[in-house]
Amino acid sequence: MSAETRTGAQIIWESLVREGVDVVFGYPGGAILPAYDAMLDFPIRHVLVRHEQGATHMADGYARATGKVGVAIATSGPGATNMVTGIATAMMDSSPVVCITGQVGSGVIGSDAFQEIDITGITLPITKHNYLVTHPSEVAPAIREAFAIAGSGRPGPVLIDITKDAQMGRCEFDWDAAKPDLEALVRPGHSGGADPLALVRAAERPLILAGHGIILSGAGVELRAFAETTQIPIAMTLLGIGGFPASHPLNLGMMGMHGEAWVNTAIQEADLLIALGMRFDDRVTGNLKTYAPSAKKIHVDIDPAEFNKNVRVDSAVSGDVKAVLGEWLGQVQGVARRPWLDYIARLKGDSPVCDIQNLPDDGHLYAAHVVNDLWRITKGSALVVTDVGQHQMWEAQYYHHETPRSLITSGGLGTMGFALPAAIGAKIGRPDAEVWAVVGDGGFQMTMSELATMAQEELDVKVAVVNNGYLGMVRQWQEFFYQRRYAATPISGPDFAKLAQSFGLWGGTVFARAQVESTIAEARRQRGAVIDFRVEQEDSVFPMVPAGEDLHKMIRRPSRIVETAED
Amino acid sequence: MQTFSVWVDDKPGVLNRVSSLFRRRGYNIESLTVGHTDTEGLSRMTIVVDTDERGGRLVEANLYKLIPVRRVENITLVPQIARDLAMIKVTATHETRAQVMVLAEVYRTRIVDVSADALVVEVTGTEDKIESLLDMLRPFGVIEMVRTGQVVMKRGSAKPTREERRRIAATAAGAGTPTDLSV
Numbered sequence: 001m002s003a004e005t006r007t008g009a010q011i012i013w014e015s016l017v018r019e020g021v022d023v024v025f026g027y028p029g030g031a032i033l034p035a036y037d038a039m040l041d042f043p044i045r046h047v048l049v050r051h052e053q054g055a056t057h058m059a060d061g062y063a064r065a066t067g068k069v070g071v072a073i074a075t076s077g078p079g080a081t082n083m084v085t086g087i088a089t090a091m092m093d094s095s096p097v098v099c100i101t102g103q104v105g106s107g108v109i110g111s112d113a114f115q116e117i118d119i120t121g122i123t124l125p126i127t128k129h130n131y132l133v134t135h136p137s138e139v140a141p142a143i144r145e146a147f148a149i150a151g152s153g154r155p156g157p158v159l160i161d162i163t164k165d166a167q168m169g170r171c172e173f174d175w176d177a178a179k180p181d182l183e184a185l186v187r188p189g190h191s192g193g194a195d196p197l198a199l200v201r202a203a204e205r206p207l208i209l210a211g212h213g214i215i216l217s218g219a220g221v222e223l224r225a226f227a228e229t230t231q232i233p234i235a236m237t238l239l240g241i242g243g244f245p246a247s248h249p250l251n252l253g254m255m256g257m258h259g260e261a262w263v264n265t266a267i268q269e270a271d272l273l274i275a276l277g278m279r280f281d282d283r284v285t286g287n288l289k290t291y292a293p294s295a296k297k298i299h300v301d302i303d304p305a306e307f308n309k310n311v312r313v314d315s316a317v318s319g320d321v322k323a324v325l326g327e328w329l330g331q332v333q334g335v336a337r338r339p340w341l342d343y344i345a346r347l348k349g350d351s352p353v354c355d356i357q358n359l360p361d362d363g364h365l366y367a368a369h370v371v372n373d374l375w376r377i378t379k380g381s382a383l384v385v386t387d388v389g390q391h392q393m394w395e396a397q398y399y400h401h402e403t404p405r406s407l408i409t410s411g412g413l414g415t416m417g418f419a420l421p422a423a424i425g426a427k428i429g430r431p432d433a434e435v436w437a438v439v440g441d442g443g444f445q446m447t448m449s450e451l452a453t454m455a456q457e458e459l460d461v462k463v464a465v466v467n468n469g470y471l472g473m474v475r476q477w478q479e480f481f482y483q484r485r486y487a488a489t490p491i492s493g494p495d496f497a498k499l500a501q502s503f504g505l506w507g508g509t510v511f512a513r514a515q516v517e518s519t520i521a522e523a524r525r526q527r528g529a530v531i532d533f534r535v536e537q538e539d540s541v542f543p544m545v546p547a548g549e550d551l552h553k554m555i556r557r558p559s560r561i562v563e564t565a566e567d
Numbered sequence: 568m569q570t571f572s573v574w575v576d577d578k579p580g581v582l583n584r585v586s587s588l589f590r591r592r593g594y595n596i597e598s599l600t601v602g603h604t605d606t607e608g609l610s611r612m613t614i615v616v617d618t619d620e621r622g623g624r625l626v627e628a629n630l631y632k633l634i635p636v637r638r639v640e641n642i643t644l645v646p647q648i649a650r651d652l653a654m655i656k657v658t659a660t661h662e663t664r665a666q667v668m669v670l671a672e673v674y675r676t677r678i679v680d681v682s683a684d685a686l687v688v689e690v691t692g693t694e695d696k697i698e699s700l701l702d703m704l705r706p707f708g709v710i711e712m713v714r715t716g717q718v719v720m721k722r723g724s725a726k727p728t729r730e731e732r733r734r735i736a737a738t739a740a741g742a743g744t745p746t747d748l749s750v
Contacts, residue, residue: 124583124584125591184637188631303632305625305628305631305632307624308621309625
């Protein structure tokens with residue numbers, strides 16, 4: 001132990017560096033100034049964001065792209081409250097993020113001092129844990145424990161609020177003594193019910209539901225081996241996409257509200273569902289009363305609080321899905337499952353969804369074509385970050401992901417404005433990846449100020465704006481369920497190409513399908529680019545299970561795309 | 568009703584984390600008590616929640632997600648001693664005082680304050696006993712009442728051993744072993 005004392009501010013950075021952090025996303029301000037001053041003496045890359053929400057999404061995107069803990073930093077008061085949406089996004093999607101906020105001096109806490117806000121109180125339900133640190137000696141233990149909590153078990157965000165006096169005060173720095181009690185963080189499992197492998201052996205029409213847990217635990221190899229041995233087809237949740245190769249014959253595609261029709265039909269007709277690292281969100285189950293009525297259910301999850309929360313299961317196995325699958329692998333035999341797989345293949349064969357890729361160029365620009373062309377041109381190897389809405393669902397349907405962490409999207413919270421900052425974080429985490437942010441014109445306008453961050457950091461992120469002049473998904477609901485009364489969904493915007501140019505980025509506009517390929521090719525040659533795709537305005541995402549409706553009662557794509565009023 | 572014994576770190580804000588969890592997940596707390604244990608730095612809560620067995624399992628699993636929660640036991644179905652303490656201020660005039668005191672005697676309570684026209688009865692026991700006494704006192708005029716809420720402890724061998732207490736204090740006891748609530 002060194003007898004040398006350091007300030008709390010120095011200990012923040014020393015601790016972060018020792019945790020392996022080399023980049024943080026942040027915005028300075030009064031209560032965090034001591035920390036910012038100390039930062040200059042440490043090997044840390046600081047990415048100056050344009051809004052603290054962007055910092056949290058960047059840390060989140062960084063975490064999802066790399067599997068490491070992302071770090072965001074902000075000042076007290078508004079700096080901290082601006083982080084709330086990003087923290088909640090990370091919480092809902094189990095993303096490991098550590099947020100550090102400055103706080104007013106401990107002596108004035110509770111006095112409504114300038115830029116004082118109770119951020120630990122505010123973030124209590126949207127963090128795995130949070131800390132109010134009022135003494136420099138508490139800094140290192142809080143940071144060490146925060147990293148352990150954020151990255152372990154079911155990952156999630158942790159916030160550390162550090163008072164200004166705790167940053168300025170001095171104490172001895174003892175890294176070893178700051179080691180958290182890791183044993184105390186281990187929580188009891190909660191397995192129970194029927195023997196899962198007996199259910200697997202008895203099943204004739206089994207289906208695996210693969211979720212985010214596959215990616216978080218790195219269980220791709222085990223999942224593939226288990227599925228191939230048992231010949232059980234796999235349906236993906238939105239956040240599970242990439243966890244199993246799209247091109248694999250056993251991968252059926254996405255389930256749920258905008259899942260493939262054959263996937264939802266298969267779920268409803270299955271006699272066994274094996275849910276791996278997914279949580280039966282209402283967007284994947286539809287009406288719970290009629291969900292998979294003849295299926296036994298096995299639920300494997302690291303978080304026992306998910307068992308029997310939404311869907312009653314017959315067998316609950318708590319644990320890391322990689323470890324559980326590894327254990328199962330030695331206990332299952334190869335099976336032929338032709339009748340069930342052939343049946344699903346027939347369902348797939350007559351689906352009109354397949355047709356859209358083969359539609360002739362009739363002069364209209366369809367978002368599905370844009371996404372599918374992007375997939376083809378990038379050879380499916382891009383790291384795609386999407387925003388929330390129609391384009392997100394088209395991306396999930398028409399960009400086929402082969403590898404884990406190649407699709408990053410806000411699933412649980414559905415946070416518009418997520419994509420651009422998350423893509424920036426992803427690019428910083430994986431500089432060699434070709435990173436595309438696929439956004440709608442609505443969500444993009446929420447956080448497009450981060451283009452300035454992208455330009456300042458000289459980052460090569462491409463942005464594809466699927467621009468239909470509407471808040472498209474809300475418009476679609478209005479069309480289907482509110483008699484086409486478009487309340488507040490028509491939205492204007494800037495000329496996105498000129499906007500990009502004003503930030504020193506390359507910008508292009510696409511009006512027709514014939515321009516798609518050449519414009520994407522040009523954008524790929526540029527460092528930092530925005531393409532404004534002026535797509536069909538009133539196109540909808542199909543199939544669609546209306547909220548709360550039975551999963552098999554899908555609204556199917558009309559055989560011919562309905563042309564819009566303006567044509 | 569589901570009853571839990573919960574061991575938590577004795578730190579500021581822990582009660583808020585626990586109660587916020589119940590609020591957030593929509594569970595109604597019937598009774599919540601908290602106090603020190605015989606181990607320094609550790610508090611013990613007794614929480615009675617208005618839910619069924621399935622809800623009880625979710626409550627337990629969610630409590631374990633709170634970092635300062637060290638151990639959770641669902642003791643709904645195990646042999647237990649449950650106690651509640653109430654102080655009841657009841658009107659007792661010159662004419663009725665004797666009757667009130669007889670009732671207090673029958674219920675083995677203590678009279679802890681006497682004034683010209685009122686008595687304060689301190690009663691300890693199960694909720695049923697307190698409810699029953701309250702019913703008997705109402706006709707005399709209950710002026711006010713305060714109750715602690717339930718404290719509950721498992722009977723007999725369920726008492727944690729010294730080793731168990733050490734483990735509870737040091738770690739999340741029972742880590743790695745499934746908690747079986749089907750007793």
